[in-house]
Amino acid sequence: MSTNQHAMLLHEMATFVKVVETGSFSETARQMGTTPSAVSRAISRLERALATRLLQRSTRKLRLSESGQHVYMRCVDMVNAAQAVMQCSSAWQQEAQGLIRMSVPKAVGHFMIHPHLPEFLNLYPQIDVQLLLEDRYIDLIDDAVDLAIRITDQPPGGLMGRKLMEIEHVICATPQYLAQHGVPQHPHDLKQQQCIYLGEQAMDSKWKFQQGTKSVTVAVRGRYAANHTGIRLDAALQHLGIASLPYFVARPALQRGDLQLLLSDWTFKTYYSGGAWLLYPPTRHLAPKLRVFIQYLADKLAMVHKPLDHTPLGDTPLQVSTKNAFDESLPR
Known part of the structure; x- marks a missing residue:
């Protein structure tokens, strides 16, 4: 018998176990939510597939045949295995593991x-x-x-x-660097500074700033570029220049005073x-x-991780969805 035939007979096997347990086609039908004739047909299909009679039937009771006893024990194993699978699934659905x-x-x-x-x-x-x-x-x-x-x-x-x-993203530098090279007051002032930028693409050295309806793009330069955020942070802390950094990376150093936020009245726009x-x-x-x-x-x-509000550092509440339903469909 092929695997497909085995799978197709799983329902019949489970019905057979229930018939033996109840001793009645009608009671089996009641518990399974079907009809006695449907139960009878399921047992007949199983008997034809196995080429053996499983039940000795009379008008008053059912009795297992000799082959039926062996088949019943194997079918019980199958039902128990199915129950174990369901219990396993239930445990995984209820416990965080x-x-x-x-x-x-x-x-x-x-x-x-x-x-x-x-x-x-x-x-x-x-x-x-x-x-x-x-x-x-x-x-x-x-x-x-x-x-x-x-x-x-x-x-x-x-x-x-x-x-x-x-x-x-923000731009920042150490007070020591700024004391030596000056504090930029306008994005164009960055042209005279050593800037530490990403350096993966040509546009990474073109820093874009926005203030209301005004937009300014500045081609910056510097002796050091790195495509790793931690490296750029460390380079800035080593007084090598003005670094472009994600705010969540720069924030601790800004709070300690190790770095100083620059051009905070402008929004620094990046592709990242x-x-x-x-x-x-x-x-x-x-x-x-x-x-x-x-x-x-x-x-x-x-x-x-609170957001930048383009004023001196403060505790602006983070705008995060408070929904508890995690099946939130994303816009296409």
Whole structure:
């Protein structure tokens, strides 16, 4: 008998077990929500497939044949296995446990996500986290990733997710550097400064600023460029120049006074700004491990990573969705 035939007879096998347990076609039909004739046909199909009579039937009772006894024991094993599968599934749906694979841009993972993971792992000892720090595009299905953070103002269609925070960029330098080279008062003043920029593409050295309806683009230069946020931060702290940095990276140094925010009355626009979206494949039943992880990250980032308000540093509330339903469809 082929595997397909085995699968097609699973219902008949379960019906056979129920008939033996109840001793009645009619009672089996009542418990299974069907008719006695449908139960009878199911037993007949199973007998034809196995080429043996399973039940000795009379007008008053049913009795297992010798072959029926052997088949019954195997079918009971099958029903018990199915029940074990359901119990296993139920446990996974009720308890936060298992592995979470999460893809995150390098800087976001290093400065925003990783610092909060030790506490999360202590809170949920049954959950493991695999953090994949990479800036390349990840296909959540093909790469078997549960969650991904992407920086974008237009989240891709076909996924679900939640906006965690806004990623803003700033320019800053140490007080020592500024004491030696002067504090720029206008974006054009940056032409005379040493600027530390990303350097991956030609447009990375063209810094764009906006103030109301005014827009200014400045071609900056400098002796040092690096495509790693941590390196640019360290270079700025080493007084090498004015660095372009995500605000969430620069904020601790700005608060300590190690760096000074520049041109705060202008908005520094980059190709790497936008909303930090936590995305996952569409599903009606989000696993508990993902639900608690998403909520944990949203709460932590709301408390710690507050947005820039283009005034002296303060505690402006982070604008994060307060929805608890994580099946929020993203705009196409």
